[in-house]
Amino acid sequence: DSKLYGYFTTFLSWADEVRRLGVRANADTPTDARVARLFGAEGIGLCRTEHMFFEGDRIDAVREMIVADTPEDRRRALAKIEPLQQGDFEGIFEVMDGLPVTIRTLDPPLHEFLPHGDREIEELAHKMGIDVATLKAKIEGLREANPMLGFRGCRLGIEYPEITEMQARAIFHAAANCQARGIKVHPEIMIPLVGDVSELRMQGDIVRRVADEVMAETGQKIDYLLGTMIEVPRAALTADKIATIAEFFSFGTNDLTQMTFGMSRDDAGRFLPLYVERKLLKDDPFEVLDQEGVGQLVRMGVERGRSTRPDLKTGICGEHGGEPESVKFCHRVGLNYVSCSPYRVVIARLAAAQAVLEEQK
Ligand code: PEP
Ligand code: MG
Numbered sequence: 001d002s003k004l005y006g007y008f009t010t011f012l013s014w015a016d017e018v019r020r021l022g023v024r025a026n027a028d029t030p031t032d033a034r035v036a037r038l039f040g041a042e043g044i045g046l047c048r049t050e051h052m053f054f055e056g057d058r059i060d061a062v063r064e065m066i067v068a069d070t071p072e073d074r075r076r077a078l079a080k081i082e083p084l085q086q087g088d089f090e091g092i093f094e095v096m097d098g099l100p101v102t103i104r105t106l107d108p109p110l111h112e113f114l115p116h117g118d119r120e121i122e123e124l125a126h127k128m129g130i131d132v133a134t135l136k137a138k139i140e141g142l143r144e145a146n147p148m149l150g151f152r153g154c155r156l157g158i159e160y161p162e163i164t165e166m167q168a169r170a171i172f173h174a175a176a177n178c179q180a181r182g183i184k185v186h187p188e189i190m191i192p193l194v195g196d197v198s199e200l201r202m203q204g205d206i207v208r209r210v211a212d213e214v215m216a217e218t219g220q221k222i223d224y225l226l227g228t229m230i231e232v233p234r235a236a237l238t239a240d241k242i243a244t245i246a247e248f249f250s251f252g253t254n255d256l257t258q259m260t261f262g263m264s265r266d267d268a269g270r271f272l273p274l275y276v277e278r279k280l281l282k283d284d285p286f287e288v289l290d291q292e293g294v295g296q297l298v299r300m301g302v303e304r305g306r307s308t309r310p311d312l313k314t315g316i317c318g319e320h321g322g323e324p325e326s327v328k329f330c331h332r333v334g335l336n337y338v339s340c341s342p343y344r345v346v347i348a349r350l351a352a353a354q355a356v357l358e359e360q361k
Helices: 002-018 030-038 058-067 071-079 082-095 117-128 132-142 154-159 161-180 197-218 233-237 253-261 272-277 294-308 324-332 342-359
Strands: 022-026 044-047 100-104 186-191 225-230 248-251 313-316 337-340
Touching (some): 002 342, 022 342, 030 082, 030 342, 044 337, 058 071, 058 117, 058 132, 082 161, 154 161, 154 197, 161 186, 186 197, 197 225, 225 233, 225 294, 233 253, 233 294, 248 294, 294 313, 294 324, 324 342, 337 342
Parallel strands (some): 022 044, 044 100, 100 186, 225 248, 248 313, 313 337
């Protein structure tokens, strides 16, 4: 009842007075964003854009884009998605009025986009007006032995810069439209799976150029940040160089854990229990940020990044961001915020306050 809710919000307001760590949420839709705000999220720390490409007919346009031969053909295919993508972002900016929204450029393993089976390939060939055998050969050429370590993250935007261009245009047009309506927007554009500064520079140049174009066209000046995920061990190791370009880092501990341990995040459930049972591991590293392993890379990333850019904003958006012991670790290494599932925001607010109290013991 409302009395109980009153106690609950008062209690949480005490936690908020104590904590120094910001708490954001991972949300990809206006509905999730609304839930996140209700639970007290101070922004969106990760808006994944992958699922947006599967909605309705969009997947057909994506497939056309992938098998297109020229940048012009790719742009034509992507133009079908752009207005819808702009709508996706407008919806989220509206809900998050006044708060930062970190939007990540596309990061699926490419194989998820490929048509499966002969029927889907035939249908696509028919829609595109091309020969089935030609399309089949193209798709076969894109198959990978290990997609999770293959064509993902910024590699997609490097091979198909038109995707990054389209997403940046959709983000900035959405931001300009919202701003013109009095909504306060703070977009933060985040490039996934960067391992080296050169990748971020290449993608960042596209984002900055598009931002300038849209701002000139609309007359709206948008305050935005450009940053990157730190989720490949190489990124933590070279964080000083990456911070010459990145204005913020967000640690993607799902991938960082999988790559540091050399354990598949999707299949670890098969052998991890045995490791824990035989005391080869203390905890499930995907649930508790391991301070001797992944945690050290996080610490290194923060230190090296800030050695180049003292005001570098840092956060975490992997699943660890909603796990109390990991939240406390994030506080100790000096992150600015954690970002977690909307339903974990309250837990993260409390854990962030506990981290401060434990420090004073
Ligand atoms: C991560 O790797 O921690 C992350 C947040 O990205 P995703 O889970 O989408 O790979
Ligand atoms: Mg990741």
